[in-house]
Amino acid sequence: MIKIKKVREENDKFLAFAEKSPFYPDGKGGQLGDRGKIDTALVLGVEEREGLICHILDAPVEPGEHTFEIDYLRRKDIAIQHSAQHILSASFLRVADIQTLSFHMGEEFSTIDLDVPQITEVVLQEVEEMANEIVRSCIKVEIVETNIESAKNLNLRKSLSEKVGEIVRVVKIGDFDLSACAGFHVSNTGKIGIIKIVSWEKVKKTLTRVYFLAGNRALRDYSIRVSVLRELSTLLTSSVSEMPARTRILLEKVKDQAALINRISEEYAKYLSKDLETHKIKGINVSVYNGFDDVARFLPKYFQGDLLICKTSDGYQFSSEKIDCSKLIAFLREKTQGAGGGGTKKGSLKTSAPINKIFSLIDNYLGVI
Template sequence: MIKIKRLYEEGKDFFAVSDESPFYPDGKGGQLGDRGTIGPARVLFVKESGGEIHHKIDRPIEIGEYDFQIDLTRREDIAVQHSAQHILSAAFLKIAQAQTLSFHMGEESSTIDIDSPILTERTIEDVEDLANKIVRSHLNVEILIVDKDEAERMNLRKSISEKVGQNVRIVKIGDFDTAACGGFHVQNTGQIGIIKIIDWEKVKGTLTRVYFVAGARALKHFQKCIFVTKALQKALTCSLEDLGTRVESLIEKVKFLSSQLERLSQEHAEAIKNSLPGREISGYRVSFYEGFDGVAKALLKSHNADLMVCKVEEEFVLSSETLDCAQIVSKLKLVLNAPGGGGKKRGSVKANISMEEFLNALEKAMGVKE
């Protein structure tokens, strides 16, 4: 049973508060929190605040005692990811002499920040190999409760925080890793299945953030990668080994064709700018164009009208060297009841109308006196 002593609302969210709870809080030790049910309500999030446990629930309940149920499948996944983190952190320390400074567990992947500004592919490969060797070794994972003095005499991977009380919870993975930790863990490293590093990036100057998945998450990641690469291989009619080269070749080709298209658009714009359809509005020559976006963008940069109007990517763009586009757009927004903005030489308005309808609205806007 769980005893709910207080309830409150924050916006549209409901919270049930207890002094003690079987639900592990989110964020504690970098770990995800438990999910499940309290009576008829589903638990969506759990936080610890002011010595109390706050359960975010999907519906209001009354103060009192309730049966609860914890999502054990989720808890098992959390245990797999957390034990995988301990193994990875120990592997980075042994292979690269890099200490883990922080850990965050996400719903799809997890990260560790290690105190090394550079990681090579060889280092990643060596760390993965060692980590998965430990997984395949089926080492027992022991949970020990010892006093602080005894804990400090153990070969801990990381020193104990001063905030820790007299009794310390130690997680010991065979003779491979020993660390203070209050989270969930597997009983045997074989339960993890596999650990896979999926990405890494430099952060905060001297740190590297390593992204990883383990267990069922790793299987899902591999499945997704295989489906994507198979689809690319089929579309590009090449083998997996040739996929990278083929994609690089296509990227270079796209860059070349894009530059050619931009040059042709500029040349075409230059050729047609003197023969564009136009209309005189409030004594000003207004030219307009509706066609290829590249040509429109080139005309907005170079034209012979008092005001150039182009329809570009579902919005009307105005350009002028003599008129104040900001003022025109401000009036157009009122006439069309549409969003827009811009500066003195260029502005835009989003409106799902034809060019003719827009020009009619422009006549009204330019006819409005300040």
């Protein structure tokens, strides 16, 4: 039973406070908190607040004693990720003398921040191999409670935090790692199954953040990667190991073809600029192009008439040496409830108005200026 002291509503959730709780709080020691139920209400989060344990619930409960249920599968996953972190941190220290400064466990993946601005793939690989060797060795994980003075004499991986109380809880992984920790851990390293580093990046200029997965999380990630790679392998008609080279060739081709399309578009625009459909509106020669956006981009460069209108995929592009385009566009924008603008010689208008409507509006505009 759990004894709820007080309950209050906050942001459509219900906060149930207790002095003592079997639910482990979120964020304590960098680890995720427990989930489950209090009575029939779902526990959505657990926090240390106002000197009490605060359970965030999806439904109200009365103050008093209630039954509870903890999600033990989730707790098992938390224990696996947390134990994997101890092993990885100890491996970084053994392989490359790199200290772990902090640890964060998320719902999807966990991270450790290492006290180095960069790291080589060789080190990461050696660390991962050592960590998985410890997993395969099925080493017993013991929890030893000792007083602070004796703890100080132990060869702990990290010096004790100042917040630690008189009794220190030490997690002992054989003679591989000793560290003070309050979270959940597996009873044997074999229960972790697998530890996989999936990514790393430089953070805060001086640290390296390493992303890792362990146990079922790693297996699920492996399944996703296999299925994505299988699909890519079919699409690219290549084996997994040939994929990067094959993709580079394809991207090069795309780049070359884009450059070719640019060149052809410019050639075509040059030729087309002398032969555009032209209408006379209030003594002004208005030429129109309704075709490819790529060609429209180059037309103003070669256009010699009074006003050029190019129909583009989302509206019109205007260019002129004779008429102030920014003023014309402002007028059209207001009349068509469109968007856009530009400079005196060039600009664009986003609108769905048809070209005939644009012509008649230009006729109005030229009549008043």
